[in-house]
Amino acid sequence: MAPDQPAIYLNDADAFKFYDQRTADDLAWANANVTPVNEGPWGDVPGVQVFYIGINLAGERIRLPQLSSFWLYKPTGVHLADSDNRDPHAPHQTYYLSGPGPGVVRIELGPSMPGILIERPNGSQPVQSTGLIDGKDFYFRESDGFWSLSVGGADVVDQPDWYYEEEHDAPDDLSEEAVYGLIAKGATLLRSGAPTMAVEQ
Structure with a gap:
């Protein structure tokens, strides 16, 4: 936007209209490009088909070839013991959607890297990120000058198959680019056969 142009803010009615149109556009794109995932049922709530759409850094919709178990759908108001009875400060495990019928989950993705979906x-x-490395779930976390990467396992956060932690010298919060670089570094260590570390609790 040019500096001499005034900012334009949507009122509530226009904002809802924009949201509804984006949702309709996402669903139309998904129906043409993406295979839905069957989610549920959850107790008395029947299962539904959900489309997962990746949004790249340019804001373009892209097909997700794989899905992380972190990227789950459940209707609002349904409680899942495995997901919701965790530490409230744990990474998100469920995306919440409301409304009947098929849904669309938009997942904002980092840059494309071979074998890595971020x-x-x-x-x-902490700064957190999730995704897949060579088809296995990963969880990245950085706080207070330390970063860690957990990969695979039935519980990738608390009991991963592989774990690595390291101190870094960034003076302030990590940039997105720095996070991507650390995830790539961790993936390289994992692929090279570096032994796992003990998970810090």
Whole structure:
């Protein structure tokens, strides 16, 4: 936007209209490009088909060739013991959607790397990111000058198959690019056969 142009803010009605149109556009794109995933049922709530769409850094919709177990759908109001009875400060494990019928989950992705699918990092102290490395779930975490990468396992956060932790010398919060670099470094160590470390609790 040019500096001499005034900022334009949507009122509530226009914002809802924009959201509804984006959802309709996402669903139309998904129906043409993406195979739905069957999620559920959850107790008395029947299962549904959900489309998972990756959004790249340019804002373009892209097909997700694989899905991480972190990227789950469940209707609002349904409680899953395995997901919701965890530490409230643990990484998100479930995306919440509301409304009947098919849903669309938009997952903001980092840059494309061979064999790696990365969700854009979020949060601060800790900074967190999830995704897949060679088809296995990973969880990245950085806080107070230390970063860690957990990969695989039935519980990738608490009991991963492989874990690595290291101190870094970044003076402030890590940039997104730095996070991607550390995830790539961890993937290289994993692929080279570096032994796992003990998980810090």
